[in-house]
Amino acid sequence: MRRPGRFLGGPLLTDYGHELRFGTFLTPSNQNPERVVGLTQLTEQSGLDLATFQDHPYQSAFFDTWTLLSYLAARTERITLAGNVLNLPLRQPAVLARSVASLDLLSGGRIELGLGAGAFWDAIEAMGGRRLTPGQSVQALTEAIEIIRGIWNTEERRALRINGEHYRVAGAKRGPAPAHPIEIWLGAYKPRMLRLVGRAADGWLPSVPYLSSLGDLARGNAIIDEAAAEAGRDPAAIRRLLNINGVFARSNNGFLNGPVDQWVEELAELALTEGISVFLLGTDHPEAIQRFAHEVAPAVRELVAAERSRPRPADAPGAALVTEPSAAEPASSQAPAASEQGQYERLGVAPTPDDGTRLHPRSRELLDEDTRPSRPESGPDVAYDDVSRALGQHLIDVHDHLRAELRRLRELIDQVRVGTLSAGEARSAINQMTLRQHNWSLGAYCASYCRVVTQHHTLEDDSVFPHLRAQEEALEPVIDRLTEEHQVIHRVLNDVDRALVEFISQPDDFAPLQEAVDVLTDVLLSHLSYEERELVEPLARYGFYEGQVRSLRRSPR
Structure with a gap:
């Protein structure tokens, strides 16, 4: 495996923009029962996002992975758990669907589903499984995914009937629905399996040892993206995961075999140029887990965030992944009016204007917009460079993401209300969104979106605003007002929560x-x-935290 080249300052080739997640890929050895439990708990305590486990039901030295996952769900509180990947030929899909949904409900939405088409066929046959050709195994997996999603789809009243070549259900009752929209990740390497990922899965999960080179990632992404587009899916909605192995060493001895800084650079490059957003470290060593969690993961997140905030030319590779606003969207997401551009002409970054549209008469009085203070404009002597522009643009990019998700939420409500979309179809639409939320129901999707907004405001209140106060005293009235408006918005979010309770108990009444x-x-x-109008320019000058502008300007370009 070759080591990636340095990406800083170069184009982002295939960055799908997913939030980065880090976890472990643990061996379910049964020689010391408490060891794998302890490693899982260490994964959680160290701040990692998920723990995953091999599944080889024919291996007598391993725990049964599904039994282990069930036990670990009761011994952990926060972390996501998944098989990596579950052996489909020895796990009947309809039963597996109910098992996964049941554990997801019991664990509070902490289960994902990794699936494999099968390998080690002699061992599978020895356990009573059927030996399949490569083509047959892909077809069997295709049928299994349809069955699993069908069992989870409790909005559909009719019994599930699927008559496949390898799996069939003849009037199976549906349910239970999982507690959140469980993602189906496929371990895939060959074109037929990769096309299946693009058509029907939520994630691609290869392992570094099975790749001949990093070029396999780019080739796999191309096949997945093409298949997704042909199926009418957004390729960027498909998560890209990677099982990795490595050694922490003092000097560079090859890919992921060296000091922490080398790990950080190599993983950040995979995120930015190959679209990998989930890194799963294959190790059973506590020290490696802790270093990965405390030293590698935070630094990779920071480096990727800095690179993503750099301005990108419209014709750069990967730019096509950014969706342009449509003519039908409200003016609040379009280019700013000329009257609002003046103070930002020198910066070259345009805040999003407010077009004045209001959907409810109570909204204006909640914010009392006429009393909002404004900051003094920066003087003509203030100069900006590419780093400044990127920092200013970053706030707009974050806000645009919230705006896009809000539009999608509204579209789903409108379509279900007028009867052009069933609740089951709305569930499917939510499942295809770039920002996957952790609940199958329409109402819980709204609640999850509210949590995203709350987390964004908390970050500003606790970190960004104090930094800006310290930099410029004249910003204090604006920051005080923004903080007050955060409290107003949080009360409005609580109103949405209360309306959701009514929606769940009275699903036919959309009015509240x-x-x-x-x-x-x-x-x-x-x-x-x-x-944006008040803070984009100050953020361009001062950054989001102390020393950020200086640090980025020192970075190699």
Whole structure:
């Protein structure tokens, strides 16, 4: 495996923009029962996101992985758990679907489903499984995915009937539905399996030892993306995961065999140029888990965030993954009006204007927009460079993500309300979104979105705002007002939560939820525009935290 080249300053080739996650790939050895439990708990305690486990039911030295996952769900509190990957030929898909959904409900939405088409066929046959050719195994996996999703789809009233070549269900009852939209990740290497990922899966999960070179990632991404587009899916909605192995050493001895800084650079490059957003470290050593969690993961996140914030030319590779706003979208997501451009002409970054549209009469009084203070404009002597522009643009990019998700949430409510989309179809649409939320139901999707907004505001209140206060005293009235508006928005989010309770108990009555989401739309879009108008330029000068501008300007370009 060759070591990647340095990416800093270069184009982002295939960055799908997913939030980065880090976890472990543990051996389910049964020689010391408490060891794998302890390593899983260490994974959680160290701050990693997920723990995953091999599944070889024919291996007598291993725990049965599904039994282990069930036990670990009760011995952990936060971490996501998954098989990596479950051996489909020895796990009947309809039963597996109910097992996965049941454990997801019992664990509070902490289960994902990794699946494999099968390998080691002699051992599978010895356990009573069927030996399949490569083509047959792909077809069997295709049928299994359809069955699993069918069992989970409790919005469909009819019994599930699928008559496949390898698996069939003849009137199976549906349910239970999982507690969150469980992702199906496929371990895949060959074109037929990769095309299946593009058509029907939520994630691609290869392992570094089975890749001939890093070029396999680019080739796999191309096949997946093409298959997804042909199936009418957004290629960027498919998560890219990677099982990795490595050694922490003092000097560079090859890919992921060297000091922490080398690990950070190599993993960040895989995220930015190959689209990998989940890194699973194959190790059973506590020290390696802790170093990966405490030293590698935070630094990779920081480096990727800095690179993503750099401006990219419209014709750069990967730029096509950015969706342009459509003509039908509200003016709040379009280019700013000329009257609002003046103070930002020198910066070259345009805040998003507020077009004044309000969906509910209560919205204006909640924010009392006419009393908002403004910061003094920067003087003509202030100069900006590419780093400044990138820092200013970053806030707009984060806000645009919230705006896009808000539009999608509203579209789903509208379509279900007028009867052009069933609740089951709405569930499927949510499952295809770039930002996957952790609940199958429409109402819980709204709740998850509210949590995302709350987390964004908490980060600003606790970190960004104090930094800006310390840099420029004249910003204090604006920051005080923005902080007050965060509290207003949080109260509106609570109103949405209350409306969701009514929606769950009375799914035919959309009025309370519609009103709550209308008010949320009004106050959030108004606030985001005000915040951009007042803070994009200061952030360009001062960054989001102390020393950020200086640090980025020292980075190799």
